[in-house]
Amino acid sequence: xxxxxxxxxxxxxxxxxxADQRRSAVMSALAFAQDEHGWLSTDIMDAVARxxxxxPVAVYEVATFYTMYNLRPQGRFKxxxxxxxxxxxxxxxxxxxxxxARLGIGFNETTPDGRxxxxxxxxxxxxxDAPVLIVNDRRMCSWMxxxxxxxxxxxxxxxxxxxxxxxxHGSGGPAK
Amino acid sequence: MNAPxxxxxxxxxxxxxxxLNGRNWRLADYVARGxxxxxxxxxxxxxxxxxxxxxxxxxxLRGRGGAGFPTGLKWSFxxxxxxxxxxxxxxxxxxxxxxxxxxxxxxxxxxxxFEGMAIGAYxxxxxxxxxxxxxxxxxxxxxxxxxxxEAYAAGFLGANILGSDFSFHLYxxxxxGAYICGEETALLESIEGKRGMPRFKPPFPASYGxxxxxxxxxxxxxFAAVPWIMRNGGEAFLELGKPNNGGTKLFSVSxxxxxxxxxxxxxxxxxxxxxxxxxxxxxxxKLKACIPGGSSAPVLPGDLMMATDLDYxxxxxxxxxxxxxxxxxxxxxxxxxxxLRRLSYFYYExxxxxxxxxxxxxxxxxxxxxxxxxxxxxxxxxxxxxxxxGNIAGRTICALGDAAAFPVISFIRxxxxxxQYHIDHKRCLVPAYV
Ligand SMILES: Cc1cc2nc3c(=O)[nH]c(=O)nc-3n(C[C@H](O)[C@H](O)[C@H](O)COP(=O)(O)O)c2cc1C
Ligand code: FES
Numbered sequence: 001x002x003x004x005x006x007x008x009x010x011x012x013x014x015x016x017x018x019a020d021q022r023r024s025a026v027m028s029a030l031a032f033a034q035d036e037h038g039w040l041s042t043d044i045m046d047a048v049a050r051x052x053x054x055x056p057v058a059v060y061e062v063a064t065f066y067t068m069y070n071l072r073p074q075g076r077f078k079x080x081x082x083x084x085x086x087x088x089x090x091x092x093x094x095x096x097x098x099x100x101a102r103l104g105i106g107f108n109e110t111t112p113d114g115r116x117x118x119x120x121x122x123x124x125x126x127x128x129d130a131p132v133l134i135v136n137d138r139r140m141c142s143w144m145x146x147x148x149x150x151x152x153x154x155x156x157x158x159x160x161x162x163x164x165x166x167x168x169h170g171s172g173g174p175a176k
Numbered sequence: 177m178n179a180p181x182x183x184x185x186x187x188x189x190x191x192x193x194x195x196l197n198g199r200n201w202r203l204a205d206y207v208a209r210g211x212x213x214x215x216x217x218x219x220x221x222x223x224x225x226x227x228x229x230x231x232x233x234x235x236x237l238r239g240r241g242g243a244g245f246p247t248g249l250k251w252s253f254x255x256x257x258x259x260x261x262x263x264x265x266x267x268x269x270x271x272x273x274x275x276x277x278x279x280x281x282x283x284x285x286x287x288x289x290f291e292g293m294a295i296g297a298y299x300x301x302x303x304x305x306x307x308x309x310x311x312x313x314x315x316x317x318x319x320x321x322x323x324x325x326e327a328y329a330a331g332f333l334g335a336n337i338l339g340s341d342f343s344f345h346l347y348x349x350x351x352x353g354a355y356i357c358g359e360e361t362a363l364l365e366s367i368e369g370k371r372g373m374p375r376f377k378p379p380f381p382a383s384y385g386x387x388x389x390x391x392x393x394x395x396x397x398x399f400a401a402v403p404w405i406m407r408n409g410g411e412a413f414l415e416l417g418k419p420n421n422g423g424t425k426l427f428s429v430s431x432x433x434x435x436x437x438x439x440x441x442x443x444x445x446x447x448x449x450x451x452x453x454x455x456x457x458x459x460x461x462k463l464k465a466c467i468p469g470g471s472s473a474p475v476l477p478g479d480l481m482m483a484t485d486l487d488y489x490x491x492x493x494x495x496x497x498x499x500x501x502x503x504x505x506x507x508x509x510x511x512x513x514x515x516l517r518r519l520s521y522f523y524y525e526x527x528x529x530x531x532x533x534x535x536x537x538x539x540x541x542x543x544x545x546x547x548x549x550x551x552x553x554x555x556x557x558x559x560x561x562x563x564x565x566g567n568i569a570g571r572t573i574c575a576l577g578d579a580a581a582f583p584v585i586s587f588i589r590x591x592x593x594x595x596q597y598h599i600d601h602k603r604c605l606v607p608a609y610v
Contacts, residue, residue, distance in 0.1 A: 016306075016347035018261075021387055023369035027352050054369070065371040065528075068311050068353035085471060085518045086274045086430035086504050122355060122522055123471075124312035125270035125279050127430040127502075128437045137352075138314040 001047035006032045010051060023054045026062050030069055031137070038166035039070035067122075068137050075110045075117035076165025077156045081133040081144075082121045090130035095144050096120070102153055115160040116153075136166055184284065187453050189424050190440040191404055191416070192397075196284045201319065203326040206287035212332055214406035215291050218298060219340045228299035232402065234410030236422030241267050241358075241395030242470065242499050243575075244488045253382040254300040255390050263391040264296050265367070266307040266399055269351055269358040273471035273522060274502030277426035277438050278396035282309065282316040285400070286323040290346060292399035294332060295406055297344040300392055304345050307396075308363055311351035320348045355526040359574045360393040362528065373530050374574035395500075397426055417443030421487040425498075429454040431505035432461065443487040450486060450503065461507040465591070469499020471519050472579030474586030475512075496586070511604050512591040516583055517545045523580030531572040537564050538580045545584070548595060551602030558588055558595055 002010070010029045017024040029048045030040060037044055040063050049056040063069045070078065081099060083092050100106055103116050110117045126132045129142030141152060159165055186193040195209055206212065218228065233248030254262060266289065270278040281289055293305055307324075309317040324346060327333045335343045354372045356362045362372035364386045385391020401423055405413045414422040421443040427450055430436045434455025441450055447468075457463055463478035468486075474496040476484070484494045491498045506515060524538040541564055544557050565581035572578075588595055597605040 016349070018387065021368070024349075024367055026369040027366070028350055031350070031352055058370075061371050062369065066311070066352040066354050083518070084273045084522055085515055086502075088518055089431040089504070089506065089510070090436060121312070122525065123271050123273040123275075125276050125310050126313070127274055128276050128428060130430070130436070134312060137311075140313065140315060 001044055002033060002051055003036060006036055007051065014052075022052050023058070026052055026054065026059060027066065030059070030063055034070060034137070035166075038076075039073050073110075074166065076115050076160045076167075078117045078119060078136050078166075079133055079156075080119040080121040080137075081131065082124050082126075084121075084123045084127075086123070086127035087130035087132065090127075091145065092131040095131035095133075095146070095149060098146055098149055099153075102150065113160075115157060115165070184280075186426070186438060186440040189416070189442045189445070191424055192288065192400055193280065193285065193426065193438070193440050198284060201284050201286060201323065203287055203323065203330055206285070206291075210407065211287055211403070212291050212330075214403045215294050215298075215332060216338060218295060218406065219338050219342060225299045225301065228295060228406065231410040232299070232405060235401075235405045235413035236410075236417065236420055237398065237401055237405060237413065238421065238488060239395055240397035240401075240425065240501065242272065242472070242497075244498060247394060247398055250382075250394070251296065251300055251392060253380070254302070254392055255383065256301070258301075258390055261304050261387075261389050262300060262302040263386050263389050264293060264300060264302040264305045265360075265363065265386065265391060265393045266293055266305070266396055267358060267360060267363060267393055268307055268309045268396045269363060270310050270396070270500075271312075271355045271358050272500045272502060273519070274428060274430050274467065274504045275470050275500040276428045276430075277501060279310075279313055279316055280426070280438050281396050281400050282313070283319050286320050287327060288400045288403060289396055290324060290327050290333065292402035293346055294337065294344055295402050296392070296394070296399060297346075298342055302392070303343060306347055306349045306367055306386070308349045308351060308357070308367060311353045314350070317348060317350045324348060354528075355522075356528045356574075356576060359576060362574065363393065364391065371528070373528050374576075376573055397501075418487060421489060425486070425501050427486065428500075428502045429505065430502065432458045432507040432510070433505050434458055441486065444490070445486050447481055447484050447486055447503075451482075451505070454505075457505065457507055459507075461509065463505055464508045464510060465506045465512065465515075467496075467502075467504040467583075468494075469497040470502040471504065471522065472575075472582060473497040473499040474582045475590060476586075477590050509606060511549075511606050512587055512594045513545065513549045513598050513604070516587040517542070517549045519583045520545045520580070523576065523583075527576060527580070531577065533568045534572045534577040534580065537568040537577070540564055541580065541584050548598050551598065553595075553599035555599060557599065558592065562588055 009032045013025040013028040045059045049059040107120045131144040184196045229251050237247045238244040357366045357372040361375035366372040381391040439453045466481040467475045488498045520542040524542040527534045527538045529535045565584040568577045569581040
């Protein structure tokens with residue numbers, strides 16, 4: 001279930017913690033698995049539990065607590081936009097509305113073609129760059145005024161058409 | 177990473193964020209700015225650890241993460257003759273709405289943080305450490321990973337630092353989305369690979385921290401100030417600010433200003449100076465309200481804020497908190513009900529659910545503010561809100577309960593008319609809205 005690449009990345013994290021505290025690497029391990037699979041199925045969480053050597057239920061607890069873990073299939077590109085007050089004062093509300101209109105979906109929904117999932121985020125510690133959003137947990141985009149949003153959606157649509165982005169998008173139904 | 181191209185200007189007072197252009201973050205650049213000089217000197221001259229702590233005490237450096245606790249005093253709580261590993265942890269889990277200063281330290285000057293942590297480790301006899309980086313800033317995390325490797329390779333971290341018998345192993349740890357993990361004991365749980373649920377205190381981290389070991393937790397900016405203090409003396413740092421409020425502070429200015437951004441100013445600087453640095457209010461409008469210390473700090477009416485100086489004691493006297501130094505400015509076109517609604521939603525979303533008053537109270541408050549905003553408020557709602565908020569504050573394991581209550585109490589205290597208008601007229605008093 002966990003590719004050699006994911007295992008290599010987890011091993012690198014494990015080395016940061018005392019030998020009897022392997023569990024400390026669980027957050028990174030889940031994030032790496034998500035990078036590859038797009039979301040965390042029970043099978044994947046169980047594989048992480050086995051690899052680290054901790055009870056599966058303890059892995060589920062972590063996966064359900066932190067908001068960036070995907071517990072359902074997502075679109076190829078998950079776009080999370082911060083709408084908290086400091087960002088809202090600099091155009092985040094309008095940016096979020098624009099994304100919804102452009103993609104034709106609301107928050108926590110996935111486009112029928114399985115390309116995009118839209119999420120509402122909380123403060124990303126980048127309020128000076130508002131509006132800010134994050135693509136697939138890793139790529140932060142700053143000062144996302146309307147033109148830049150359109151350019152991003154175009155770029156990601158093309159990437160999705162080439163089969164890029166994360167796997168795991170399913171029927172296009174609602175994503176959690 | 178969206179680094180502005182030429183020159184980063186944090187203002188004329190800047191001592192920590194000076195000489196940075198977004199690209200000169202590497203070890204060689206930092207050393208060229210005099211970096212790691214303090215650590216080298218301490219090790220070469222075998223300066224006693226107590227003397228380092230004493231210097232930090234003299235500087236009147238106070239925690240930059242929110243609570244403003246005196247750093248030197250905190251450091252002196254670490255047990256001295258403990259056998260086994262002791263830890264120091266940097267709280268780079270910057271998620272307090274309005275705060276974006278630590279991110280700049282991590283991406284533009286990461287070695288300043290690592291040097292500060294190494295000096296802290298020396299002073300407290302800590303052998304291991306973690307830098308807990310906010311989940312949303314992956315690029316900054318990768319930069320810290322690269323920078324930390326440079327520091328190990330140059331012998332500033334690891335075993336036998338600079339050939340001495342002082343060893344300190346530091347690692348970056350990446351979060352994955354939970355505001356509560358900024359709370360120090362939730363952060364400890366998170367490093368242990370658990371849900372970020374705050375712990376009861378006591379025992380305090382200094383006696384029972386990560387993995388049950390003595391631990392000291394400080395904010396990124398707190399550690400980052402330490403090299404300057406050791407290089408120039410605690411007295412010099414103190415003199416930049418005012419008694420009990422030493423040094424400079426990074427303020428993250430957001431909201432209705434012309435140039436949102438980070439500015440480093442001497443503590444005690446008038447707020448009006450900071451506002452000028454940020455280009456003044458957008459479109460020349462008037463400051464209606466300001467949250468001076470991150471969303472958890474009580475809001476202040478604009479005229480009160482305009483008369484306040486930026487230091488822990490002055491802002492406290494004005495009725496709020498310096499907190500994390502996140503200054504959120506709102507102009508006269510902003511609806512206070514709508515603003516509070518967004519903040520209340522945040523605390524409701526982010527409550528870890530452990531304590532009943534916080535878990536139930538944050539949802540209750542959000543529902544009431546939400547219905548007032550939608551024109552469905554009831555006459556008794558304002559009193560109920562104030563009373564629910566009062567019943568959360570001080571009755572929870574961690575301060576998230578207080579953080580959720582302060583905005584509610586302060587928005588209603590200062591802008592009660594606006595809330596009442598929403599209830600009576602089922603619409604907003606101000607023309608535009610957030
Ligand atoms: C809900 C909550 C969130 C917090 N978030 C942060 C944070 O993002 N960064 C931070 O440094 N401190 C945060 N704190 C404060 C920490 O608990 C702790 O006081 C601080 O890291 C200590 O460092 P300092 O003394 O250097 O400020 C938070 C506290 C609470 C209650
Ligand atoms: S409020 Fe949006 S990044 Fe801070």
